Amino acid sequence: xxxxxxxxxxxxxxxxxxxxxxxxxxxxxxxxxxxxxxxxxxxxxxxxxxxxxxxxxxxxxxxxxxxxxxxxxxxxxxxxxxxxxxxxxxxxxxx
Numbered sequence: 001x002x003x004x005x006x007x008x009x010x011x012x013x014x015x016x017x018x019x020x021x022x023x024x025x026x027x028x029x030x031x032x033x034x035x036x037x038x039x040x041x042x043x044x045x046x047x048x049x050x051x052x053x054x055x056x057x058x059x060x061x062x063x064x065x066x067x068x069x070x071x072x073x074x075x076x077x078x079x080x081x082x083x084x085x086x087x088x089x090x091x092x093x094x095x
Contacts, residue, residue, distance in 0.1 A: 009043060010039060012043075013039060013042055016043045016044060016045075017043070017044070019048060020048075021048065022048060022051070023050060023051040024049060024051070025053040026053060026057070027054065027055040027081070028055075028056045028057075029057060031054070031057040031059055032058045032059060032063075033060055033062055033063035035059075036057070036063045037066040037067055046070070046073035046075060047075050048076060049074065049076065049077055050076050050078050051077075051078065051079040051080075052079070052081070053081040054081065055083040055085060056083065056084045057085050057086075058085070059085060060085065061086075
């Protein structure tokens with residue numbers, strides 16, 4: 001395993017997809033854009049998640065832009081935390 005959870009997202013996806021999980025807190029895990037965009041659509045049960053905390057990671061606005069369509073799949077999401085995720089760095093032109 002690497003030093004950050006971001007490098008190991010592929011290994012924890014089965015745990016995150018458990019049907020009973022309602023809240024996922026992945027703050028301060030060093031999740032970079034390449035890991036975020038690769039695993040985001042596979043790591044979350046979009047039907048059941050109510051709270052998702054992705055604060056203080058390193059995927060930035062470019063990573064968020066690449067997965068923006070996945071957010072339409074959430075059925076019950078009430079809280080999304082993205083604070084301090086380098087969202088002001090490297091913004092795409094068509095955001």
